[in-house]
Amino acid sequence: MMGRGLREPDHSKELRTRHTGPTSSQRDRGAALYLAISGAFPAAVARRGGARRHPFTSLAPPTGAPLTRLAIKKRASGSDAGHPRPSRTGRGAWRPRSKAAERGARAGASSAAMEKARPLWDNPLQFVFACISYAVGLGNVWRFPYLCQMYGGGSFLVPYLIMLIVEGMPLLYLELAVGQRMRQGSIGAWRTISPYLSGVGVASVVVSFFLSMYYNVINAWGFWYLFHSFQDPLPWSVCPLNGNRTGYDEECEAASSTQYFWYRKTLNISPSIQENGVVQWEPALCLILAWLLVYLCILRGTESTGKVVYFTASLPYCVLFIYLIRGLTLHGATNGLAYMFTPKMEQLANPKAWINAATQIFFSLGLGFGSLIAFASYNEPSNNCQKHAIIVSLINSSTSIFASIVTFSIYGFKATFNYETCLNKVILLLTNSFDLEDGFVTASNLEQVKGYLASAYPSKYSEVFLQMKNCSLESELSTAVQGTGLAFIVYSEAIKNMEVSQLWSVLYFFMLLMLGMGSMLGNTAAILTPLTDSKVISSRLPKEAISGLLCLVSCAIGMVFTMESGNYWFDIFNDYAATLSLLLIVLVETLAVCYLYGLRRFESDLKAMTGRTLNWYWKIMWAGVSPLLIISLFVFYLSDYILSEALQYQAWDASQGQLVTKNYPPHALAVIGLLVASSIMCIPLVALGMFIMRRLRRADTASVA
C-alpha cells in the first residue's frame, strides 16, 4: 500500500551502531511526514535529460535532510563521485555507487517518500462520494428539466441516454484514469504526458478559476434565501406597500411578489449592464460567508474534503426524496408529470435535441476542469476507476431524471394553482359585473354561465369580455424556465403556496447549498492540486495559506457579481466562461492520450496499475467516437456564435415588471472574448513557450559542448 501509513519497521535499535544507521531512514520518514503536512509535495518532473520518463521515478527528491546527508557522507568517505561505476545493489562495503544506481536509490527512496507523502482518500467510498458530489450539481436540478420540457419530454431521454453511454462514460473514465495514473493535478499530469501539453492543464486551471469565481455567488444567493426562510410570512409571498399605504409597490404589482423579491430585494438589479451601481452589502456578506465555508472545507486538503463530501453527496438525495413525496402529493402534480413524460417523438428528428443532450452530459459531468483528475490523483493506483466511472455517470444521470420528476410535480402544482387563481379572478369579475349571487359561478359551470350571459346581456358581456383573461393550464405548464430563474423564482413561488412553507423553503435552499458546495469543492480542488503539487509555491507557503489566498482572491473578484449589474456579468460568465474552452480542452485531452501518449501504452499502464485489461469498447470510444462527437459539438457552437448577429441578454425592466432583450455593449463583448481566449490560448502559448525554452537550452548545451 504505497503512500499509506508512514510506518516503517523500527530498525532503530538494530542499526544504531551502523554508519548511517536509522538516521536517514527515520529522517526520511520524518521529512516525508513534515512535507506531507506542510503541503510541500515535490514537483512533478525533475529535468534530467529526456522528455518522458516513468512517472514513478520522475519525481524529484524531497528537499531536506536525506539528500544533504547523502552528499556529506560521500564527501566524508572521499569517494570519487565523478566516476560512475555500475554497482547497482548498493550493498557491501562503503563504496560509491553508480550514478544510475544512485539516482535509482535516491529516486527509489524519494519515490517511496513521495508515495508516502501524497495524501489519499481514506477509502474508495470517499472518492466516489467526492465525484458524485462534484458532478451532481445545480445543473441537474435546473437545466435538465428545462431541456426535457423543451425537447419532447419523455422522448428526450433517448438521446440523453445514448449520449451518456457514447460520450459521458468514456470521457469520465479517461479523466479518472489519467488522474489515477499520473497521480498529480492537471498541470503535472499533462506535463508528464508531454511537456508541450502542460498548457492543457493550465487552461483547465484557468477555466476552473473563472468557474469558482462566479459559481459561489449562487451559493451566496442560496444563503440569502435560506436566512430569509425563517420569517412568517415568507418575504417573497407578499408585496411591500407603496408610499401612502393604499396599495402595493408598483413594480411588485406589475411583476409578481417572487420576481420582485428576486430582482429588487436580492439583486437590486439595474436596468442594463452599463449601469453598474454599487456593491450591495447584503449579498456581499453572504458571498463572504460562502467563501469562508468553502475555505473551511478545503482547509486540510483531502483529509477535510473527504469527510465533507459524505454530507454534500448524500444530503441532497434525502431532501430530493422528501420533496418527491411532498411533490407527488400536491394538488395538480399529476398535470405536470403527465405533461413532462408524454413523449413527443417528432423531437427526435430535431438535431438540437441531440446536440443539447450531448452538451448536457458533457457539462453535467464536469469534464475538462481538472477536478476529476485532481480527485483521482489522490487514489491508490490499484483503484478500479472503471467501475467508479460507470457508477458516477449513472448516478449523475439518474439524479437528473429524479430531480426532473420532482421539478415537474412542482411545476404542475404551480401551474394548477395559477390556473385556478386565474379562473377565480374571472369568476369574480363576472359575479361583480352582473351582480350574480356569490358562489353561483364555479369552475365547473363557468362555460355555461358565460354562454348564458352572452346571450342574455350581449352588450354588457362584450365589455366584460375584454377584461377577461383566457386561462389555460397548457400555457401555464409550457412556460419553461431554466437557471437561476427556475431555482429562485419558480420554486419559491411554488413553495410559498404550500402549507408550512417555511419548512419546505429551508429544506429546499439547504439542498441547493449542498449541491453548490459539493461542486465548489471540486472546482477548488482542480485549482489547488496543481498549486500544491508545484514545488515552487508549496515550498514557500503551507497548504492552508495557498487555499486561503485562493479564496480571498476569488471572493474579492466575486464582489463584482454583487453589484447592481452583477447578475448580467454573472450571465456572461455562466454562458461563455466555460463552454467553448472545455470542449477544446477535452478534445485535446482525448487526442493526447490516444495519439501522443499512445493508446497501447496507456492500456499497458492501466493494466500494470489496476490489473485489469482495457475493454475494446473504451478503446473505440476514446480513439474514434468521442473525439468526433466533441469536434461536431465544437463546430456547431462556433458556427452558432459566428452566425448570430449580435449577442444579446435579458435585462429587467422595473416599470413593466418583465425581462426585455438588449444588446451587449462593446466592453461586455470584449470581456466575453477575453474569457474565451484566455483559457483557449493557454494551450498553444504554453506549447510555444516550451518549444522556445527547449531550443534555447539545446543551443546553450550545444554552445557549451
Next chain:
Amino acid sequence: MEGAENAFKVRLSIRTALGDKAYAWDTNEEYLFKAMVAFSMRKVANREKTEISHVLLCNVTQRVSFWFVVTDPSEKHTLPAVEVQEAIRMNRNRINNAFFLNDQTLEFLKIPSTLIPPTDPPVPIWIIIFGVIFCIVIVAIILLILSGIRQRRRKDKGPSEVDDTEDKCENTITIENGIPCDPLDTKGGHVNDAFMTEDERLTPL
C-alpha cells in the same frame, strides 16, 4: 340613489368568506349594517347625533351589493363623501368584524382600505441567523488552522529530536576484523531493488 354623488356601493362576498357557515343576507343584517355606519359617523366630530335612520340603503341585489348614503339630521342633504369615507376608514376593522368578513370580502368601492404594513422586527431576522452561522464558521476555521500549526510544530520537533540523538552515534563505525561493517547500505533509506530495476527497465529515450 344609485350613482349619486355621496353614495357608496358596497359588495359582500359572504359565501366566499365563510363557505358553509355563510349566513343569509336579510333585513336584520341590513339593520346591523346601518348601525355600524351610524356608529362610524358618530365618531366623527360634529356628527355625534347621527342615527340609524339617517343611513339609507337601496338596490340590494342577490350578489349582495347595495348602495348607501348618510343624510344629515334634517334629512334634506346627504353628508359629503369625504366625511363618510374618513369615518368608514377609521372603523373599517370593526365593521369587518361585525360581519365576520375582511377587506376583500366586504368591499366599499371608492373607499381604499389602509393596508396593514408587514411588521418589521427591529433587527432583521436574517442578520441574526447569518451572524450565528458566520461565527460558527470562523471559530471552526481558527480551530482547524491552530491544530494544523500545532501538528506541524510537533512534527518539526520530532525529526529534530531524532536528529540530536542520532548525531551522537553517527560517527561510530562498527569495525570487525578491520573491515567496516556496512552490509546494508542504508544511506538513502531502505533501498528496494525492485524499484531500481524498474527504473532501469523503463528509462525512456
